[in-house]
Structure formats: C-alpha cells, structure tokens
Amino acid sequence: MNCPKCKSDLVKRYYKGMIEVEACPGCRGMWLDSHELDQLEDTAFDNDPHKGSLAHFQTKTNYPCPHCGNGLDEFKYRLYDLKLDYCAELDHGFWLDAGEDERVMEIMRQRAGEIQRKFNAEAEWKQMLKNMHAFLAKKK
Numbered sequence: 001m002n003c004p005k006c007k008s009d010l011v012k013r014y015y016k017g018m019i020e021v022e023a024c025p026g027c028r029g030m031w032l033d034s035h036e037l038d039q040l041e042d043t044a045f046d047n048d049p050h051k052g053s054l055a056h057f058q059t060k061t062n063y064p065c066p067h068c069g070n071g072l073d074e075f076k077y078r079l080y081d082l083k084l085d086y087c088a089e090l091d092h093g094f095w096l097d098a099g100e101d102e103r104v105m106e107i108m109r110q111r112a113g114e115i116q117r118k119f120n121a122e123a124e125w126k127q128m129l130k131n132m133h134a135f136l137a138k139k140k
C-alpha cells in the first residue's frame with residue numbers, strides 16, 4: 001500500500017499498543033484500516049457524550065485510497081478541529097496526518113484540566129477513533 005499524500009510505501013506499526021496501522025515513513029501520517037479499528041473495544045456511537053458537537057463537513061480530495069485508488073473524502077470533527085480523510089468504501093479505512101493524534105490528545109488533556117477530573121487522553125482518543133468509525137459506517 002502507498003501513502004495517499006506522498007506515495008511512500010506504508011509500513012505496519014503498532015500504534016500506542018492499541019492497534020496496527022499502516023504508517024508512512026515519508027510524511028509520518030497513518031492509515032487506519034477498518035478491520036484494525038475493529039480491534040478497539042466496541043461501543044455504540046449513541047453513547048458518545050460529544051455526539052452533539054460532532055459536525056461533518058465533507059469535501060472530495062484527490063488523495064487516492066491506498067486500497068482502491070478512489071479519491072478520499074475529507075471529514076471534519078469540529079470539537080477538535082480534526083480533519084480525517086476517508087474512503088467512501090468504508091471497509092477501507094481512513095487517513096490521519098502526522099501529529100494530528102497528538103494535537104487532539106493535547107486538546108483533550110487541556111479540557112480535562114478544565115473539568116478537574118482524572119482523565120486518560122489516550123483512552124479518550126481511542127474511543128473517539130472508534131466513534132468516528134461507527135459514525136461513518138452508519139452513514140453508508
């Protein structure tokens with residue numbers, strides 16, 4: 001598989017001890033396959049307390065899906081100003097640019113500080129990826 005952004009060969013990497021992803025050694029982005037996301041624990045999107053703030057904004061990009069070569073769609077998660085590129089064939093997965101995960105986790109940590117409770121940003125992030133996946137799957 002090739003990176004949709006810089007065309008480098010993607011390499012398997014174990015991400016934060018959670019899931020296997022296809023990482024790009026060139027631009028440091030990563031591709032998350034749907035079956036890889038299935039390795040995350042399953043929870044219903046309906047239980048997401050942030051559901052109300054989830055806004056999707058879609059544009060077509062020219063970045064090719066590493067699986068089928070079709071142009072990826074861009075999706076925006078407003079709460080964290082997070083952009084994801086995903087394939088309309090939802091079994092194929094989605095793309096995350098380098099550093100986006102760390103940036104979102106940092107925002108999560110800040111929010112956690114504000115609400116003064118013990119908070120695990122990585123667990124929250126993992127949950128968000130799963131919710132995102134469930135949300136996109138539902139749109140199919």
Ligand SMILES: [Zn+2]
Nearest residue numbers: 003006024027
């Ligand atoms: Zn790349």
Ligand SMILES: [Zn+2]
Nearest residue numbers: 065068087092
């Ligand atoms: Zn595809």
